[in-house]
Amino acid sequence: MVVSVVYGGTPEERGPSEKNAKDIAEALKERGYSVQFLQFDKDIIKTLRAVSTDIVYLCVQGRGYGDGTFQGMLEVEGIPFTGSGMRAATLINDKILCKFLFDHYRINTPKWDILTKEQYESGEYDYHGFGFPFVAKAPTQGGSFGIELIKGPEDLPLIEKVFGFDDPILLESYIKGRFYTVGIYESGDGIVALPVVEGLDLDHQDEASLKEDRLITFTGTYGIKESNLDTELASQIRQMALQVFKITGARDLCRVDFMLSDDNIPYVLEINAVPGLKKYSLMPLAAMQSGIRYEDMIEDILLSAVKRR
Known part of the structure; x- marks a missing residue:
């Protein structure tokens, strides 16, 4: 069985994805599998076919990669893979x-709300009504990327960083x-x-x-x-x-x-x-x-x- 371990992701997540894939590839080689170690790119389907892939061990992470994008490509091509399918991965x-x-x-999940960049820039959102402290999160980012703790009004400018990843963003009460x-x-x-x-x-x-x-x-x-x-x-x-x-x-x-x-x-x-x-x-x-x-x-x-x- 040829297992293609595929890694890649956003600039923030590409490094962790590659480290995951390396350890997974070594574990599978130890168990006797024929392993291909591949980086995601626009020709990944062609590459998978060229190495006679039987199944993909999916390690790609982040928006445009592990958010259902690669899963959808594999489903269309009929190539089996590990992990959640396109619909679940997107959700x-x-x-x-x-x-x-x-x-x-x-x-049970922390109190939450949605904030758009337009609301942020106009100053119309009622942060006091939502309650401090809270966490501003980019909803499609993994790891600790696109996340800021807002302890009080003086920290509100930090939200600008989160909009560098997504719009709208998630506000979540700090627990x-x-x-x-x-x-x-x-x-x-x-x-x-x-x-x-x-x-x-x-x-x-x-x-x-x-x-x-x-x-x-x-x-x-x-x-x-x-x-x-x-x-x-x-x-x-x-x-x-x-x-x-x-x-x-x-x-x-x-x-x-x-x-x-x-x-x-x-x-x-x-x-x-x-x-x-x-x-x-x-x-x-x-x-x-x-x-x-x-x-x-x-x-x-x-x-x-x-x-x-």
Whole structure:
């Protein structure tokens, strides 16, 4: 079987995408697969055909790549691939659309609103009515790109940076608490919901930064630690993650991120259809912590897509 591991993305996400793809390719080679390591470009379909691709391990990220664009190209060409299909990937990559879905299914998520650049420039939006502090997010960006914490009126000019990525943008109430994540993937034995783990921004673990309002950015070094949540709360978060996986139409893999407020209320932040899969990303770390080898998880995701084909 020829597996083409395809990476690429926006300028911000191309580097992380390539790192994910390299580790995935090495894991698959170790398992005996014939692997092609390819960068997405306008001739990618022709390249996939030229190397006799049986299936694509999809690692492309961001708008114009992993937001349903590449998935749609592959569906039209009839080339199997890992991960969510075009429709689900498009939905998942738009944080505003996901918010509507969360509200419809009564999944707890931070208070939110939509802001257009026209509203921002005219000064007509009622920020005080929405409430400070809040987070301004570019709805189609992954990672920590296009996101700013607005603590008060003096920070409103920071929103201009977010409009550099998208228009309209998402405003989301800031939840003070801790960041948790749940990785989900499909294997031959069914859906695997990894344990709830706490995500750690290791560049900001000093006592001073933990006390202040700040965003968990994961732009530097990061890690996880086993959650010390009680069994009932951890189970609630996992069930919320599984519900998000189901209602968005995700398949093969995803990662659902949460903030747990200081009074222990879980809020779904977002779902990622193409989560980081380099060996020491959040989801693989959670798998390894629960005794699942990295190579096993990577192969299970591939075999889930093969079985569907």
